[in-house]
Amino acid sequence: MIVEKFTATGNSFIVCDILDSKLSDEEKSNFVLKNSKDRDGVIFAEKRDGQFFMDYFNKDGNRASFCGNGARTFLYYLMKKGYVKENFVKFNTYAGEITGKLTKNGVMIKMPAPNMPQKLTIDSFSGFLLNVGVPHFVIFVGNVENIDVSKIGKHLREKLNSNINFVQELDGKTIKIRTFERGVEAETLACGSGTTASAYVFNKNNLEKIEVKARGGTLFVHFLNDGIYLEGGVENV
Numbered sequence: 001m002i003v004e005k006f007t008a009t010g011n012s013f014i015v016c017d018i019l020d021s022k023l024s025d026e027e028k029s030n031f032v033l034k035n036s037k038d039r040d041g042v043i044f045a046e047k048r049d050g051q052f053f054m055d056y057f058n059k060d061g062n063r064a065s066f067c068g069n070g071a072r073t074f075l076y077y078l079m080k081k082g083y084v085k086e087n088f089v090k091f092n093t094y095a096g097e098i099t100g101k102l103t104k105n106g107v108m109i110k111m112p113a114p115n116m117p118q119k120l121t122i123d124s125f126s127g128f129l130l131n132v133g134v135p136h137f138v139i140f141v142g143n144v145e146n147i148d149v150s151k152i153g154k155h156l157r158e159k160l161n162s163n164i165n166f167v168q169e170l171d172g173k174t175i176k177i178r179t180f181e182r183g184v185e186a187e188t189l190a191c192g193s194g195t196t197a198s199a200y201v202f203n204k205n206n207l208e209k210i211e212v213k214a215r216g217g218t219l220f221v222h223f224l225n226d227g228i229y230l231e232g233g234v235e236n237v
């Protein structure tokens with residue numbers, strides 16, 4: 001079983017290649033709990049019904065239906081290993097089919113379509129709850145550096161089965177984000193689906209591209225005619 005470490009703008013993963021084998025959910029969960037101490041989650045690379053399939057587990061040993069930076073990493077892995085020769089990759093996830101390619105900025109994938117954001121206030125924190133393959137609560141703040149993400153993120157997580165994103169507008173086309181991730185139960189250096197959810201709520205002027213500054217690096221969210229795309233780097237470390 002091939003096991004490799006990757007980061008995607010600071011979001012840290014292990015890819016566990018079981019393309020030629022199979023693990024039960026219990027075996028996957030045990031693998032995650034044993035091996036992902038220094039990682040945010042584990043990407044199980046599989047084949048199902050002849051198609052590549054990404055099965056994502058958070059480091060707490062529980063499955064999540066999707067992971068945006070994980071999906072970018074999965075695409076990078078498939079191409080790096082030569083499993084896919086042309087620069088167009090298609091695979092399935094529990095959040096539906098994902099397509100993507102390598103770009104000059106790293107890896108770009110078409111994200112699951114967001115649902116309608118729901119305005120919500122929890123203990124004086126007003127934000128938007130929406131799903132981009134996984135659930136996200138997006139809160140706009142004056143300065144993300146002034147937010148105790150661990151404390152407030154934990155508090156909101158106790159009320160919401162969701163990732164928690166704190167977002168600051170830097171200018172009309174750039175935002176800064178900090179994310180308390182469900183299943184990591186801590187702040188991560190980046191969150192792709194959180195980045196996409198936050199840019200989607202922010203983009204009231206229907207710009208084609210929003211730049212997102214995460215702690216671990218810069219991501220781009222492209223709003224194209226056929227959907228929303230997430231782009232950024234992937235490193236084999």
Ligand SMILES: N[C@@H](CCC[C@H](N)C(=O)O)C(=O)O
Pocket residue numbers: 011041058064066067068069070134135163181182183184190191192193194
């Ligand atoms: N970091 C991921 C999100 C992974 C799943 C999330 N923690 C959840 O449980 O919803 C991303 O890049 O989207």
